[in-house]
Amino acid sequence: MAKNINDKIDELKTGVEWFYSDEFKLEEASEKYKAMTELAKEIEKDLAELKNEIKVIEEDFSK
Amino acid sequence: MESEPQQVYSVSDFQAVCNQIMETAFTGVVVEGEVASFKLNQGKYVFFDLKDEQSSVGCFMMAFALRFPIEDGMRVRVRAVPKLTNWGKFSLTIQAIAPVGEGSIKKSLELLKKKLKAEGLFDKTKKRPLPDNIQKIGVISSTQAAGYADFCKILNERWGGLTVLTAHTQVQGMTAADQIIKALKYFNEHGEVDVIAVIRGGGSADDLAVFNDEVLVRAIAASKIPVITGIGHEVDESLCDLAADVVASTPSNAAQMLTRDRREIAENVRADVKRINNLLNVKVDEITGVNRTEIARAGQEIMRKIELFRQDVLAQYKILEQLNPERVLERGYALIRGDIKLGAELDITTAKNAIKAKVMEIKER
Numbered sequence: 145m146a147k148n149i150n151d152k153i154d155e156l157k158t159g160v161e162w163f164y165s166d167e168f169k170l171e172e173a174s175e176k177y178k179a180m181t182e183l184a185k186e187i188e189k190d191l192a193e194l195k196n197e198i199k200v201i202e203e204d205f206s207k
Numbered sequence: 208m209e210s211e212p213q214q215v216y217s218v219s220d221f222q223a224v225c226n227q228i229m230e231t232a233f234t235g236v237v238v239e240g241e242v243a244s245f246k247l248n249q250g251k252y253v254f255f256d257l258k259d260e261q262s263s264v265g266c267f268m269m270a271f272a273l274r275f276p277i278e279d280g281m282r283v284r285v286r287a288v289p290k291l292t293n294w295g296k297f298s299l300t301i302q303a304i305a306p307v308g309e310g311s312i313k314k315s316l317e318l319l320k321k322k323l324k325a326e327g328l329f330d331k332t333k334k335r336p337l338p339d340n341i342q343k344i345g346v347i348s349s350t351q352a353a354g355y356a357d358f359c360k361i362l363n364e365r366w367g368g369l370t371v372l373t374a375h376t377q378v379q380g381m382t383a384a385d386q387i388i389k390a391l392k393y394f395n396e397h398g399e400v401d402v403i404a405v406i407r408g409g410g411s412a413d414d415l416a417v418f419n420d421e422v423l424v425r426a427i428a429a430s431k432i433p434v435i436t437g438i439g440h441e442v443d444e445s446l447c448d449l450a451a452d453v454v455a456s457t458p459s460n461a462a463q464m465l466t467r468d469r470r471e472i473a474e475n476v477r478a479d480v481k482r483i484n485n486l487l488n489v490k491v492d493e494i495t496g497v498n499r500t501e502i503a504r505a506g507q508e509i510m511r512k513i514e515l516f517r518q519d520v521l522a523q524y525k526i527l528e529q530l531n532p533e534r535v536l537e538r539g540y541a542l543i544r545g546d547i548k549l550g551a552e553l554d555i556t557t558a559k560n561a562i563k564a565k566v567m568e569i570k571e572r
Contacts (some may be wrong), residue, residue, distance in 0.1 A: 149368065150340060153472065156479060163483045163490075170494055173487055180483060184476045191469040194367025198359060200350055203393055205376045205386040 149190045156183050222291050229289040237381070238264070238299065239284045239307060242277055253277075257285065257299065268301035274384060274420045276318035277304065281311040286381050303381040305416055312412045316419050320446060323421070328428045329449040335433045337453055338401045341465055345400035345432070346373045347390040354378075354408025354458035358437065361462035366469055372400060378407040384420035391426045391434075402433050404465065405447060406458045409440040418445035427451055437461025533558070 147155070159180045162168065216224065240257035247253055253268045255277070266285065277283060284307045287299035306315040323329065344362075348355040350373060362371065374390035377383035387405065394403050405427070407418070417423070418438050427434050428450040436448050437455040448454045455461035528534065536542065536558040545553035548566060555562035 153476075156476060160479050160483055163486050168490065170490060173490065177483060177487055181480055184480045187476050188473050191367075191473050194469065196363055196367050196369045196371055198371040198373065200373045200375055201393070203374065205374055205389045205393070206382065 149187060149194065152183060152187050152190065156180060156187060159183065219293075222293065222295070225291045229291070233289050235286050235302060236289060236299075237284060237286050239282070240264075242279055242281045242283055245277055245279050253301075255279075257283070265296060265298040266301055267298050268304065272301065273304065274422050275304065275306055275315045275416075276322070276421075277306070278314065278318070281306055281314060282308040283311065284381070305381060305420075307413055307416075309412050312416050312419070316446065319419060319421055319424075320449070323424060323446065323450070328424065333428075335452045337433060337435065337464065341369065341401045343370045343372065343400040344465060345390075345394040345403040346371055346406055347376055347387055347394075347403065348373065348406035348458075349378045350375045352378055352406075352408055354406050354437070357408065358404070358406045358458040358462045361459045362466055365463065366466035369466070379410060379414045379417055383417040384423040387417070388423055388426045391430055395431050398432070400432060402435060402465065403430060404461050405434060405436045405438065405451070406461060407438045408458055409443070415439050415443055415445060418447040421446075423447060424450045435461055435464060 159176060162176060163173070238257060240259050243256040243258050243263070245253070245255040247270060251270050253266075253270050253273055255266050256263045257266050258264070266287065283304050285299065285301045286303040287301045289297070290300050291297055306312045327333070346355070346358065348358070355373075359371070362369070372394075374393060376386035376390050378387070391403065394400055405418075407415070415438065418436075424446045427436075427447050433452040434450075435453040435455055436445070436451040437458040437460060438445055438448060439457070441456040453464065455464050532542065536556065539558075541562075542556040543553050544556075545551055545566075547569065549569060551566045553564045553566060555564050
């Protein structure tokens with residue numbers, strides 16, 4: 145299932161936290177940083193493209 | 208009378224025909240006037256007179272249809288059907304009533320506010336926060352209203368990916384409250400939205416009076432789905448606002464409260480990447496710094512051990528030097544080798560000479 149923007153934002157948040165956590169390893173940091181940079185670009189693209197769907201309900205509330 | 212034959216009615220028929228004519232002529236007439244002689248009988252039936260400077264007309268309505276507290280002296284607008292009663296009295300049977308004019312609206316509002324507050328409808332402990340991660344918003348508004356346009360504009364500017372279901376209703380006038388109530392019921396019955404937004408732009412006290420309708424206020428308080436109101440301008444406060452879970456000051460503000468700002472998120476995302484970049488640099492510096500320190504410490508330790516070793520070797524050397532026989536000879540001693548017996552030859556070694564000698568005499572010391 146494709147990740148939505150909220151999933152991606154959560155993933156970025158978790159990724160950033162890793163850099164501050166005890167799990168941080170310098171050997172893995174470079175790869176993680178690249179992944180986070182890519183993810184950030186994707187999020188920015190998604191943010192620019194997101195559109196709302198506005199529908200007017202057909203029900204007649206005047207009756 | 209005899210020369211002009213006319214239809215003769217019974218009293219009841221005449222009354223029925225009159226009512227029929229009036230119903231045809233006035234399908235829901237709207238009349239405005241001042242309330243006088245207000246009475247509530249048996250808690251069910253409301254009677255009062257509606258008057259102006261010259262005239263007065265009796266009014267009747269069921270108490271449940273009274274959506275605003277009414278008192279003598281208030282100016283009201285009624286939608287009614289004119290009727291001739293069985294007792295021949297002309298009256299208006301009221302379908303809807305609303306106060307008009309700032310004074311009457313204010314007075315009615317105060318009375319209703321006091322009543323509903325006492326019932327706990329505005330209790331802050333009952334308020335629910337807006338849900339996290341809103342995906343579907345039910346909007347109740349007039350699609351032609353400027354407030355609705357503002358709401359949609361801000362919503363689209365700030366965020367995307369939402370489904371907005373709009374229930375188009377009147378947002379002012381005598382039928383507006385019932386339409387909004389039906390829309391609230393619709394959303395609650397279908398249960399497909401995360402939050403309901405009741406939206407209406409600014410207007411006069413008369414325009415916004417619908418949002419002080421008792422039945423509507425109760426419907427908002429009873430909604431299973433959290434309700435946010437964005438009604439009027441910042442200075443306007445309706446009873447619907449007090450009953451809602453969340454109050455926005457304007458339709459635009461409601462859109463702001465329901466959405467995250469995509470520009471702000473984009474900035475945060477960029478800041479996050481910059482932050483981890485900086486952090487990474489700091490960590491690399493820290494680790495490199497630790498390595499340098501450890502190497503320096505190891506070097507110092509090696510030098511210390513070498514020095515200790517050197518000093519030890521030097522000490523051993525000094526001891527060896529003292530034991531060297533040459534050093535003893537240098538102090539004037541001689542080394543004698545051979546048998547100690549008369550006439551035997553001896554080899555004598557001094558620091559400077561090697562001497563051959565013969566034993567001439569042996570004495571005990």
